[in-house]
Amino acid sequence: MKTMPLLIALLATAAACSNAGGQAAAQNKESAAQTSALAGLGGAPKGPIYTKEAGETLALSGYDAVSYFNASAPMQGKADYTVRYQGYDYRFANADNAKTFEADPAKYAPQYGGYCAWAIGANDALAPGDPNVYKIVDGKLYLNFNKAVAQKWAVDIPGFISKGDINYAGHDADEHYTN
Structure with a gap:
């Protein structure tokens, strides 16, 4: 009879360890799904x-x-x-x-590498694009420096895009905007 409580304790411990391993495996699968x-x-x-x-x-x-x-x-x-x-x-x-x-x-990637569409089109210059000041034109994402610049860009979007496509191609991939 003394072995019965010991056997129950061993079985309970084994079940708890098994369940913890199952939870860890489930967490690992969830983590793998996220990083996949x-x-x-x-x-x-x-x-x-x-x-x-x-x-x-x-x-x-x-x-x-x-x-x-x-x-x-x-x-x-x-x-x-x-x-x-x-x-x-x-x-x-x-x-x-x-x-x-x-x-x-x-x-889906922004045009002009996420640089300001007006700056590259109007001035052949690199200026940061604000991810909250954007417009989708013909299924493409364009960013602008700020709302005031976006209004300038809106005056001739097709013209600025046409110039921007030419100008951006002339910039080296290693260039970066500097103040």
Whole structure:
């Protein structure tokens, strides 16, 4: 009879350890699902990509590029959903947006590497693009420096895009905006 309590205690301990292992396995699967969205799409940038500091790799100030197209407002991305494209890190709010980007990154990445569309079109200059001052034109995302600049850009969007496409191609991928 003395062995019965010992046997029950051993069985309870084994069950608890087994359950904890199952929970850990479930957490590992969930973590793997989150990091499985992390992908490296390779490729070299066709021009400079705006980051807050030279040498950084976080593109679009961490905003979710796909959210501009499928949400009512742009959303901040999360580090768990990062996709490296052309050497830069794009973050996404969720795994679905990361997968959408992976399928066609050129469709969602901002034009002119996230630099101000007006500055590159009007002055052949690099100026930061504000991720909250944007417009989608013909299915492409364009950023501007601020709302006042966006109003200047709105005067002749097709003309500025035409000039911007030519001007941006002349900039080296290693260039970075400086004050």
